[in-house]
Amino acid sequence: MTTLPRWADLGLIPLLNLSLAFLVSGLVVAAIGEDPIKAITVMIQGAFVYDGSLGYTLYYTTNFIFTGLAVSVAYKAMLFNIGGEGQAYLGGLGAVIVCLALDSILPAILLIPLAIAGAALFGALWALIPGWLQAYRGSHIVITTIMFNFIAAGMMVSLLGGPLQRVGQSSPQTRNIGEAGQLPFIHDIGRAMGFEATTTPLNLAFPLALLACLGVWVLIWRTRWGYALRALGHSQPAAVYAGIPAQRMIVVAMLISGALAGCMAVNEILGAQHKMVLNFTAGYGFTGIAVALMGRTHPVGIILAALLFGAIYQGGAELNFEFRTITREMVLLIQGLIILFSGALALMFVPWLGRALRRG
Amino acid sequence: MTPAIRMQGITKRFGAVIANDAVDLTVKPGSIHGVIGENGAGKSTLMSVLYGFYGADAGTIEVEGEAVTIASSADAIALGIGMVHQHFMLVQTFTVLENVMLGAEGGPMLAQGMEENRQELERLSQNYGLTVDPDALVGDLPVGVQQRVEIIKALRRGARVLILDEPTGVLTPEETEGLFQILRGLASEGVSILLITHKLNEIMAVTDQVSVMRGGKMVAHRETAVTSGSELAALMVGREVSLTREPAVASQGAPALDAKDMTWRDNNGVVRLQDVSLTLYGGEVLGVAGVSGNGQSELLNVLSGIEPMQEGELTIGNRRIVSADPAGPAEMRKLGLAHVPEDRHHRGLVLPFEARENAVLGYHHGPGTGEGRLISPAALTSHCTRLMNGFDVRPPDPMLRSAGFSGGNQQKLILAREIEAAPKILLIGQPTRGVDIGAIEFINDRIEELKAQGCAILLVSVELEEIFALSDRIAVMNEGRIEGVVRRTEADTATIGRLMAGVTGESAA
């Protein structure tokens, strides 16, 4: 096994894989007769330059930080949680139930923490079952979390078309939650402080996501539980030898993972949309896989990767306006290629680079 | 007479490590040729080159006088070379016949070759006394029979040279004797046999010639009839074996650990420990000898709490451990029991962890991680530095990933961790496996010191010399039972050997 210096491993390899993903995407853009350079320029401008674009970018980033952290915490125990989508969906249910039930009774200061707890709790519970089945019944967590994504989707169709549906509405969505359940927008805060601010969906969930990163970092690298989790992820026999209760760790890791995924709903429902609509998770849970892989499952890496994906999503939306033939599905393609190159083919360059570095 | 195999000047490097350094080997047709050496001497690499797993960096191979290149196992098979691996290459869910057919099916349709393979299998079974039911599922067969299937597989593919890699490690003594008879039969039919082992008694029992490897080099070739075990042992280790080291005189203290009638079955329901009773006293070393795979690993796992207690009971101090009230590894540590596991890569260390993280493995709730609610990196580093200095771990770098240390230094780090925990009881499995000579002496000295401090030590080793050098009493395991416990002063290799083979008689103490 070739080993690379740290800077190459953490810097060069992800950069190479990322470039390859963009290169292939660029080739597709060229193949459909558009100018890749122009496309990437539009994306960058759309993500960072245009008025309000940064707000949108950071709003997407918030989602990806939560789902990326969710994948990472489970991955530390060598658990592949690809159920972030379903857990986020259930998180939405938790948040919205709290708000719909209590938004006329409780003040914001009580309702919002309660709704956040609801999101985390429901997300955690949706991850609990696959986690428990993995730990105590040996069921493959990948398969069960996939199944749970579909079960969640089915459940939501019936709930949003039934008991949770807004009265007198035919579209599958809840009524708007009261103001007590709404997280303040950053632009509102800015204006209150006397700044000029463009209206964007960026809200207080963003600093909350950054706090979650800090929390996860402390949890994984500074607590004894995190130590045990990392030991378990690297070597189950060694963990058993060390007296680490593997089964309980797996369940708790999945609970935390699910809670983080559930918190994505805080940004979407309490922060941006103020109601739950069908498919509000929009694949962000799956993007979390790409974010975790790009970010090497480390909180700092996750912030950077989430920002990258936030920019790709926001910039990708801009493509719709500038090009006749490029739509935001281009973003899915880029995302898939990033997962392919920095995940499945992550080690493709390692032997080659190892040789090149030794020679040079 | 043309040699069956002639290897000359074989050199094979893995990165900076030279696994084979200009090795020569000549095997006469129809002979049983032993290749002996300690773990890591380069035996397996040499055989992998012969069987086409690795290409050699230099050197030539002749098979029956013809110069050949062996680039893959397919080439080796085509040249009439067969191999019986240490870990069987058998598909457990297939029948014996299907396993024998695999790779020699005789056409694209199974039906074409099925009958022919069946007849061939039966013919081989009869000719060489390799009795086996062609339609039995391999997973249902005992290990010894599975090994027979491996031999049949090789012969079916026309092997005239058969390589056996540590074939007896998993066998009972009766099965081993059965295997040797089969090998003698094969040799008399003209099959040349290469027996790779680190066990002297097997070489003496069954081979015609023997080649000794040490540190990647071939150091000697001998006719078995004119050499002796002690000469071979000297050649293997490169110096006279010090069977002379005597354990320090023990002042046996109070019972520290008392096991009564422990029986333990694995997941398949196979009995691995049978009515094991033993008492371990403070200030003594109890050596557990036996052919590997006779329950020693399971004994360590049950005593250390890694595997839960099933039948019987275990008493440590005031704590009585039974299946209804088990104790896991964490509780065992609290009871003052430390454990140096047999397999340091697998259990003893988390290889991707930094040394300082491994220095608290199992003790991460202890003072090594600092006093606060969070782990203190400074405390980790200073704790690890102290261990490294005390046990001369090189390089003394707490931040180095554990995979980056040599085997001996990894072992010293584990010993440091377990001994520094000031245990009342220490379980040690194969303390010097894959450890260089210098480190062995160091490790043995530490064990003696700990004993002098009154710790009760259980030492499991397949190396009899090690058992004799350190133990006050020797327990011998065979097929999951303790066949007898003998005082070191009253023991000799013959007695222990008889017990290891399951011949019970006058057992003392």
Added chain:
Amino acid sequence: MEDFIAIIRLLDATLRLSAPLILCAMAGLISERAGVIDIGLEGKLLASAFASAAVASLTGSPWLGLLTAIGVAMALGALHGFACITHRGEQIISGVAINIVASGLTVVLGIAIFAEGGQTPILGRTERFGPVDLPLSETLSEVPVLGPIYAELISGHTVPVYLALLAVPLIWWMLYRTTFGLRLRAVGEMPAAIDSAGVSVTWLRYRAVILAGLLCGIAGAYLSTAHGAGFVREMSAGKGFIALAAMIFGNWRPVPVLLACLLFGFLEASAARLQGVDLPLIGPAPVEIILVLPYVVTVILLAGFFGKSIPPKALGTPYVKER
């Protein structure tokens, strides 16, 4: 008699809805029996559905569409192999990547080629596979009981449906009666045994993932050029995952997997029939619950509460030669 016809219709719908499941599940079975996890069934299905509809629309030939679909799915299979077999990448990650790439690329290319928001134009009669009337179905339809069964249920399906039904015995035969099948099963259980027998593990596994692509390709062509009349975005709609569930439910064995696919197809067909129907005692039919039943029963099976699922032993582990 009306009930009888209704049942025949329901079973007929079951067969039509099961066909893509059967093909995908058999694809998964071949790949996984060789030891390579195939989460990417969904992506291969979607990509090949697009490819066949696009080519059928551009050339007017469903057969060319089918061939392209097979080619595309086999290429994705080979890509999966390149990542998982050659580079020993995580098989699950590779599968997830293929799924996401497929769902992005089909729409991007769809818009670029047809400019209809990611769909292909609706295919005309000659551009897709029509029903095949088996001999004598007309004449026999008058025969009571057996007649309608033959004419409605057995006859009148499209070519890919018959291919799906044919695939099951063929794969059974291949797995258990041919040398290739023996080796395929061995490489999923104990690749080292194959290697030491002098057979290439890599090449065997590549053949398995590419063969899986072939079957997914037929399934994709069925979705867009036989069952449907053109491609719409995300038209695979989780069928690849239901097939995966069926494969697990059938314990990686052809006949039980076929039965699981038929069961799941039946659930889907009944859900469609029960849409908006009031059931006695229950009220409105719980269509959503019926639709998620395949996932629920698979989870319960995996939990080992009834039956036991025993995956191939080497499933998910890349082969590395031991030293």
